[in-house]
Each structure stands twice: as structure tokens, then as C-alpha cells.
Amino acid sequence: MDKSVNKNILFESFSGRATPLQKKLIEQWLLEPQNREQYYEWLDEWENQFIQILPNTEDALQKSLQKIAQNEAYLTPISVEPTPNFFQHNFRWLAAAAVVLLISFGVFIARDYIFYKRYQTAFGEIQKIQLPDGSQVSLNANSALKVARFGFGTKTREVFLTGEASFSVKHTIDNQRFTVKTDKNFEVEVLGTEFNVYARQKEAKVVLNKGKVQLNYLVGKATKQLTMKPGDLVTFNPIGQAKVQQIAQPQNYSAWQEHRFVFEQTPLKEVATMIYENFGVKIEFRDEALSQRTISGTFHAENADELLQVISELLEINFNRQDNNVTFFE
Amino acid sequence: MSENVGYTFNEDSPIIRVVNEHSVQGKITDSEVFIRQAFQDDPKKGYELLFRKYYRALCSHAVRFVYSKEVAEDIVGDVFLTFWKNQGQIQITTSFRSYLYASVRNRAYNYLQWEFKNDSDIDEIPENILNQVLEETPQSMLQYDELFSKIENSISTLPPQCQRVFLMSRFENKKNKEIAEELEIALKTVEAHMMKALSQMRKALDGYLVSLFIFLIFSNTDFSL
Numbered sequence: 209m210d211k212s213v214n215k216n217i218l219f220e221s222f223s224g225r226a227t228p229l230q231k232k233l234i235e236q237w238l239l240e241p242q243n244r245e246q247y248y249e250w251l252d253e254w255e256n257q258f259i260q261i262l263p264n265t266e267d268a269l270q271k272s273l274q275k276i277a278q279n280e281a282y283l284t285p286i287s288v289e290p291t292p293n294f295f296q297h298n299f300r301w302l303a304a305a306a307v308v309l310l311i312s313f314g315v316f317i318a319r320d321y322i323f324y325k326r327y328q329t330a331f332g333e334i335q336k337i338q339l340p341d342g343s344q345v346s347l348n349a350n351s352a353l354k355v356a357r358f359g360f361g362t363k364t365r366e367v368f369l370t371g372e373a374s375f376s377v378k379h380t381i382d383n384q385r386f387t388v389k390t391d392k393n394f395e396v397e398v399l400g401t402e403f404n405v406y407a408r409q410k411e412a413k414v415v416l417n418k419g420k421v422q423l424n425y426l427v428g429k430a431t432k433q434l435t436m437k438p439g440d441l442v443t444f445n446p447i448g449q450a451k452v453q454q455i456a457q458p459q460n461y462s463a464w465q466e467h468r469f470v471f472e473q474t475p476l477k478e479v480a481t482m483i484y485e486n487f488g489v490k491i492e493f494r495d496e497a498l499s500q501r502t503i504s505g506t507f508h509a510e511n512a513d514e515l516l517q518v519i520s521e522l523l524e525i526n527f528n529r530q531d532n533n534v535t536f537f538e
Numbered sequence: 539m540s541e542n543v544g545y546t547f548n549e550d551s552p553i554i555r556v557v558n559e560h561s562v563q564g565k566i567t568d569s570e571v572f573i574r575q576a577f578q579d580d581p582k583k584g585y586e587l588l589f590r591k592y593y594r595a596l597c598s599h600a601v602r603f604v605y606s607k608e609v610a611e612d613i614v615g616d617v618f619l620t621f622w623k624n625q626g627q628i629q630i631t632t633s634f635r636s637y638l639y640a641s642v643r644n645r646a647y648n649y650l651q652w653e654f655k656n657d658s659d660i661d662e663i664p665e666n667i668l669n670q671v672l673e674e675t676p677q678s679m680l681q682y683d684e685l686f687s688k689i690e691n692s693i694s695t696l697p698p699q700c701q702r703v704f705l706m707s708r709f710e711n712k713k714n715k716e717i718a719e720e721l722e723i724a725l726k727t728v729e730a731h732m733m734k735a736l737s738q739m740r741k742a743l744d745g746y747l748v749s750l751f752i753f754l755i756f757s758n759t760d761f762s763l
Contacts, residue, residue, distance in 0.1 A: 235676045251639055255598045447675055
């Protein structure tokens with residue numbers, strides 16, 4: 209375990225007396241999860257040593273237990289509808305929140321439609337888009353791309369992506385930057401190149417085929433930058449940290465453009481997530497062990513059914529499909 | 539196809555997002571073993587032990603941010619209730635202590651954002667604002683430390699009379715009028731002192747609130763509306 213930070217340094221930091229270098233040290237040290245535990249342990253110790261106020265714990269505990277009892281009384285019998293008391297109690301802010309929500313929603317929608325052209329793909333649909341500057345975009349299923357109606361290619365080249373897309377960006381004479389913004393904590397900035405961006409709920413990643421791109425991303429409140437080389441795969445975890453890996457075949461990550469699916473020792477669980485994202489088909493496993501089995505190979509499939517068929521034949525398992533719910537079993 | 543990055547990410551249970559993704563089970567310090575045991579035998583008993591162990595220190599921590607005893611106690615009380623509602627004893631993979639401190643800081647921070655950015659006169663705080671969860675990173679942890687130091691600093695540099703008025707208002711729950719009578723000064727003067735104190739506090743917060751705001755836009759905007 210990293211011993212670079214001790215209790216004294218941390219106490220100094222809590223008291224606002226740490227030097228910038230000590231802060232840097234602490235920041236490094238905190239990257240280790242056990243050290244975060246240690247941090248809170250010492251924070252608690254510090255608070256107990258330098259107590260600020262003396263609340264009445266017993267009173268507060270009784271109040272808390274009362275609230276729990278009340279709450280549990282509301283909840284039996286279990287009902288999906290919120291209790292009337294909830295609405296009565298919160299009516300004012302609910303109303304206010306509704307109004308605020310409505311207005312901001314309206315403004316947001318209007319702004320969106322006035323200033324942006326949007327492309328949206330359904331489950332199972334792949335769309336090829338040619339942007340005004342000549343750049344090409346393949347938009348994968350269940351994804352959306354927003355492009356400014358005015359000024360694209362003259363002032364800025366900015367697009368907004370949710371979901372997954374592959375870009376082939378045209379280099380302009382005046383070296384104008386092309387930026388892909390996402391609703392995750394990062395954006396991709398390029399001159400002219402080929403790359404794949406994946407920004408879905410579960411995680412986010414960028415794969416570079418050719419050229420050079422720069423990633424701007426946010427960790428906490430700090431903006432960081434990272435330059436990618438061809439063959440780089442950058443993955444962002446939910447707390448926004450980036451991980452860079454070199455991969456042998458970056459083009460596998462944009463195989464979906466030709467309706468190809470490339471798996472390499474991929475657990476079925478991940479395949480299920482992918483199918484859900486691309487085709488809207490929800491997959492369950494009757495047996496947890498099944499979801500851990502892996503699959504390898506390249507498959508061509510135009511829709512979820514074809515893919516499900518291949519998987520079941522390959523692994524010699526069965527599946528049941530009811531609308532958009534599929535269950536795999538042995 | 540995708541890399542297997544070891545974390546769980548569940549939109550429906552915010553409690554999982556508060557704690558850090560990396561499980562440190564097995565590393566949990568001995569001091570909580572009893573509490574965990576108690577939760578297993580009888581959740582209410584476990585809750586009481588947890589509450590008694592951390593309530594006071596957590597309030598002390600929260601008050602450094604919000605500078606009001608009442609608000610600090612509310613925040614800590616709510617964090618415990620959320621813990622109960624979400625069955626924290628089952629869900630949390632870090633120590634309870636880490637979870638509680640991280641939640642209190644997060645909530646105190648959201649409260650400040652609400653207090654200083656909201657011009658409307660709604661007197662109840664929308665629950666959804668308080669529940670917004672920021673991801674915890676080493677940077678954010680240090681920024682919280684910096685933030686409360688800055689607030690403490692801004693209050694301690696107030697002129698003595700101004701500081702006195704401010705603390706009477708925030709810690710003794712006195713109305714401006716009562717303070718004016720007690721200190722034998724004009725109501726207008728009390729109001730001016732309060733304004734000054736609050737604007738000083740806001741100044742200390744400024745950079746942080748702006749960055750929080752940007753973060754929320756980042757994480758909440760849904761382009762596929």
C-alpha cells in the first residue's frame with residue numbers, strides 16, 4: 209500500500225493548510241480505492257477531534273425512526289401510486305417543478321428544432337449521412353446525431369452524438385477542427401481521420417482507425433486531454449476515467465457498418481447488452497452460468513433474429529422469444 | 539465486443555452511484571463489523587448503531603459547508619433516511635462511513651447550489667436537486683475539502699459585528715428583528731450584515747457552483763429527446 213500520505217498531511221489538508229504539492233500527492237494517493245476508505249476514516253477522526261456543533265443525537269435518532277415508521281405505514285399495502293400525502297405535502301414544489309420543467313422542455317425542444325438538424329435511427333437501422341462539409345457518418349442503430357443547420361463548415365464543425373457512429377472526416381483547406389460532442393464526459397476533436405465513437409448508457413469508447421484525434425474529457429471538474437494514435441481504444445468508465453489500449457484490429461469496432469458482428473471471447477452477457485442497444489431486444493438467461501459463456505467469430509446479421517439464431521446454433525442452446533423479450537436456456 | 543470493465547452501473551439505484559465502483563469488500567475496517575452484524579440480526583438495531591456512531595461527526599462536517607445547524611442536521615438526517623430506504627446495508631460495497639461522508643458532502647454541496655443559485659421563493663427544496671449525485675473522483679474529494687475551507691475562511695474574515703449577526707441568524711435560529719432588538723441596532727443594519735455575509739459566502743462558492751452547473755448540463759442533457 210502506498211504510504212506517501214499520512215494522517216498529518218491529511219489533517220493539514222482538512223484544515224486548509226496543505227500546500228499545492230501536498231494536494232497533488234493526496235490526489236494521486238486517492239486513486240487507490242483502499243486509500244479512499246482510509247481518507248474517510250481519517251476525516252471522521254478529524255471531525256471527532258474538532259467538532260463544530262453538538263447536535264442532540266438521541267432526539268435526531270428518534271425523529272428518524274419515527275419517519276421510517278411513518279414511511280413504512282404508507283407503504284403497506286404496497287401500492288404503485290404515490291400516496292396522496294406525498295402530493296399534498298410536496299404540492300408547491302411539484303407544481304413549481306412542473307412549470308419549470310415544462311418551460312425548459314419547451315425551450316429546449318424549440319431551440320433544438322430551430323438550430324439543429326437531427327438524424328435518428330431506429331432499432332436495427334443503420335443510416336449513412338453525408339455532412340455539408342463532405343464528411344461521412346455511419347449512424348448505428350438506436351443512435352442520434354445532431355448537426356447545426358447554420359454555420360456548419362463555416363464557423364465550426366460540431367456534431368452531437370448519442371449512441372454509436374463511425375466518422376470519416378474530410379480535411380478542410382483551412383484546417384478547421386471537427387468536434388464530436390457526446391452526453392458523456394468527453395468530446396472528440398479531429399482534423400481529418402476515421403474513427404468510431406460509442407457513447408451509450410453503459411460505457412463510452414472511442415476507436416481510431418486512421419489519423420490523429422484529440423479527446424477532451426472531464427474528470428470531476430478538471431478538463432483533461434489525450435491524443436490518440438491509430439489503433440488506440442479509449443474506454444471511459446462511469447466515473448469518467450479514461451483507459452487507453454492498443455488493439456490489433458480497430459476496424460472490428462466499426463464492422464457494424466456492414467451489419468457484421470465481431471466477437472472475440474465475448475461473454476454472452478455483453479452480447480446481450482449489444483443486442484439490446486442495437487435492436488431493442490431484451491435478453492435474459494435462465495441460468496446465470498449461461499451468461500458467462502463466451503462466443504468468438506464474425507457473423508453477418510441484418511436483424512436480431514438472425515443473430516439470435518446464430519448464437520443458439522453455435523452454443524447449442526435454445527431460446528424463447530416473446531415480442532422483444534428473449535430467454536436463453538440450455 | 540466491448541471490454542469488460544469491472545463496475546456496475548444502475549440508473550435506478552442512485553445509491554450504487556454514490557459509492558465508488560470498486561468494491562473494497564474485505565477491506566472494510568473492523569470498526570464496522572459490529573454494525574454489519576447488527577444489521578444482519580435486526581436492521582433497526584443496526585440502523586440505530588450506525589446513527590449513533592456517525593451522526594454527530596457528520597453534522598459537524600455538513601455544517602462546515604452550509605453554515606447552519608438546522609440545515610446540517612436536516613441533510614445528515616436525510617442521508618440516513620436514504621440509506622434506510624435503499625437498504626444501504628445490502629447495497630453499499632464500501633464502508634458505511636465512506637458512503638455516509640460522501641453522501642453528506644454531495645448533499646450539502648447540492649444544497650448550497652440551490653441556496654445561492656435559486657432566486658425564486660419556493661421555500662421547500664425540490665428533492666430531486668438534493669439527490670443529484672456527482673461522481674466521486676480524487677479531484678472532487680479534494681475540491682470538497684477546498685470548498686469548506688474556503689467557506690470557513692470567508693466567514694472568519696467577516697467584520698466581528700457582521701459575523702455575530704450571521705451566526706445568530708444561522709445558529710440560534712433568530713429572526714432579523716430579534717437580532718436587531720438583542721443587539722440594539724436597526725433592522726436595516728441587520729439586513730445589511732446578512733447581505734454582506736451571504737454575498738461573501740457566495741463569493742467563496744462562485745467557482746465551484748459554476749463548475750457544478752456545467753457538470754450537470756454535461757450529465758443530464760439528452761440529445762435524443
